[in-house]
Amino acid sequence: MPRFDPHPERRPAVVTGASSGIGEATATALAMAGHPVALGARRVEKCEELAATIRAGGGEAFAHRLDVGDSDSVKAFAAAAEDALGPIEVVVSGAGDLAAERIHEVDSEAFLAQVQVHLVGAHRLVSAFARSMVARKRGDLVFISSDVVRVPRTRMGAYVAAKNGVEGMARAMQMELEGTGVRASIVRPGPTTTGMGMGWDAETTGEVLEDWVKWGVARHPYFLRPSDVAGAVAMVVGAPRGCHLSLIEVQPEAPLEES
Template sequence: MPRFEPHPARRAALIAGASSGIGAATAVALAELGYPVALGARRVEVCETLAEKIRADGGEAFAHRLDVSDTASVDEFVSAAEDALGPIEIVVSSAGDLEFGRGWEISPELFESQVRVHLVGAQRLAHRTMPGMIERQRGDFVVIGSDCAVHVRPGAGAYNAAKSGVEAFATQLRMELEGTGVRSSIVRPGQTLTGMGMQATPEVVGPLLEDWAKWGFARHPNFLQAADITAAVVAVVSTPRGAHLVLVEVQPEAPLKKGDR
């Protein structure tokens, strides 16, 4: 007899922050593998367009507005997603933003808003979806962390604190969920090219990169793509029951050195 029942044939996946970047790429990748996907973000029209493309390609997708900083919005989104797709088996918490700035110069309101999205948003999703997962004795709760959680960078505003917090939260959940059949996992990207932080001007980014290089954070110019992080998410949620990928860190490979074989 197997120690665990296998994953069900139908595993609905909820992706927060699905309008762009890692969230959008994850939604597409999971849909291509046959997972029904619920796409949530504040830019619901973008999610709708992506859901239409997924359906046109043969997948099953549902889109609904989601603001993870609002408890009522999270409750409404999860309820609508479950009405459309059935019980949520997978949650990917990837909603987030990034505003550069020194820790003491960034406004407290902006600092708080970033923590509210990255960290408190993940807790809202867990609070709403975890009871059902525990009742069914299965499920995957995946947070998108950051190597900033363990290698703090100067000038990153609230991002270091928010990502450190969300990784600590996911680790806490893993301990609390032991024996329930529900897995809490962290996918930790290194430097990744997405739309996040791209609104910053060269006057801000230039000195920032110089600071990062000084502290040893910019060893080479290569960046990950969103699809690289998605591959890690897929590996986590598709791992057969009885095993648990607790933490997957993804870093960009350095450029090949000329002449080396």
């Protein structure tokens, strides 16, 4: 007799930050794996476009505006997602942005804004969905982190602090959720080609990259594609019950050396 009942056939998933980058790729990957997906982001029109694409391909998708920095927005999104798709089985917390500021130079309110999005926003999702998962004795909470937790990067101080907080929260949840049937997992990407940081001017970008080289965190020029990270999320969510992929770090492979 199996130790756990298998996953239900229908596993609705919520993906935040779904308007672009890792969130968009993750929503696509989960939809392709058969999950009905609820897409949330501030740029809801982009989520609507993605939802239409998923539906055109035979999947099930729902889009709704979401600002994880606003508690009321998260509550409204959660209610709308469950009304549209039913009880949520999977939550992927991936919303975020990135500013290039030195810690001693950044305004405290701007620092707080980063923490609000990455850390408090993730907790708002936990508050909205985790209790019903515990009641059903199953579910997946996936937190998109960053390898800045393992190796901090300069000019990203608020982001580094927030992602450390996300991983600390997730690890504590893994302990607290033990025996409930709910899995809290961390997916930790390395450098990834997304919209984050793409608005920096050339001078700032150059300074950031020089610092990365100085501190040995830019060994080669290759970046991950968002679909690489999405594949890791799909692997975590798709793991059979009784198997918990608690932390996956995804790094870009270096270009092949010439013989």
